[in-house]
Amino acid sequence: MLATLSGCDLVVMSPSGDIAAQQRDLIVISTILMLVIIIPVIFLTLFFAWRYRQSNTAAKYDPEWHHSTGLEVVIWSAPLAIIIALGAITWVSTHKLDPYRPLDRIDAARPVTEEMKPITVEVVALDWKWLFFYPDYGIATVNEMAAPVDVPINFKLTASSVMNSFYIPALAGMIYTMPGMETKLHAVINKPGEYDGLSSNFSGDGFSHMRFKFHGVDQAGFDAWVARVKQNGTALNRDAYLKLEKPSAKEPVRYFATVDDGLYEAVLNMCVREGQMCMKDMMHIDMMGGGGKDSHDNKERLRHDDRFVSEARPKSDIPVEQLVASLEQDICRTEPGEALTLDADGKLPATEFMKYSPRATQ
Helix, strand or coil: CHHHHCCCCCCCCCCCEHHHHHHHHHHHHHHHHHHHHHHHHHHHHHHHHHHCCCCCCCCCCCCCCCCCHHHHHHHHHHHHHHHHHHHHHHHHHHHHCCCCCCCCEEECCEECCCCCCCEEEEEEEECCEEEEEECCCCEEEECEEEEECCCCEEEEEEECCCCEEEECCCCCCCEEECECCCEEEEECECCCEEEEEEECCCCCCCHHHCEEEEEEECHHHHHHHHHHHHHHCEEECHHHHHHHHCCCCCCCCEEEEEECCCHHHHHHCCCCCCCCCCHHHHHHHHHCCCCCHHHHHHCCCCCCCCCCCCCCCCCCCCCHHHHHHHHHHHHCCCCCCCCCCCCCCCCCCHHHHHHHCHHHHC
16 A cells, blocks of 8 residues: 555645645644644543453442542643634634735745736636636636746636636645636745646536646746747637637647737626626626616626527627616616716715605605
8 A cells, every 4th residue: 555655745735835835834733733632532542441441450440430620620721722722823824824815925934025026817717627817928828827936926716607616736725716706816836846736626527627737937937938828829819718618628738829808807707708798887787776777678688697508699789888877867866967976986875875766756
């Protein structure tokens, strides 16, 4: 058995990124603290079973014994101290290792300086492959990504169909990806090498093959990788994305030398297909209270649950701005041409809401 396990790598316990290293330390510290209780309990259980075995007639046994203040103090105070210690460590680590929190250090000895420019990677979980956008370089890749060593990485993540999970064990912790939502992850790779990335959330037939390679390289190696992508890549426009989005397993590595402007935002807002209304526009209409009478003409654009039924969706000639104007006139009962008075956050104050609400005008 040891021979078969000799080729295995405990990557979680020997990571190559600072965030993963801190998580490893948290696992080790928590395990040691819990073993302070577990080991004595196991030892005493075995000792008492041996000490008071039936054949040991020399062991002193008092059937009337029922209480010991000293034992009670030890039995209750030790676990309580462990729980307090674990709680304190968990509280600090939860905030310190928050994936949304920008990095403040490269490793234990080097802080992040103002001169260090992070690299941004926009991630889309597809069925069943990974798409990586590099907005600073205008490129994209499938099932392969790279980053320079000792440079902060800002991940922005979403999904195209179902909930998924992005995980590079050597780099940082797992982070969920969800359609129509964006999650974030901040990490840094400290050692050059090739690392495995995977989906850690079941998402269908091709889930087990939803893997990719992450390359940690020096700056020169990263520049060469970007140049190779631009040289060997094709164009990623909306039509190409819609073809790529279709379910497929064991997808080979692909390079895209150019990417349509705003494609990631369209994926995030679930409006890549022509004629679909973006979620940000929907939410803006909802924030204003609804679309009014004119929203009936946009019902086809608002159907996102069946967006894969057909490649083309009916278009509406009514823009979002006109829907908002309709809201101001029909829902809030303002006079034509009269604008709503919004606060500094762009919201309708309570006084204005009461002024224009249907009950207040009855």
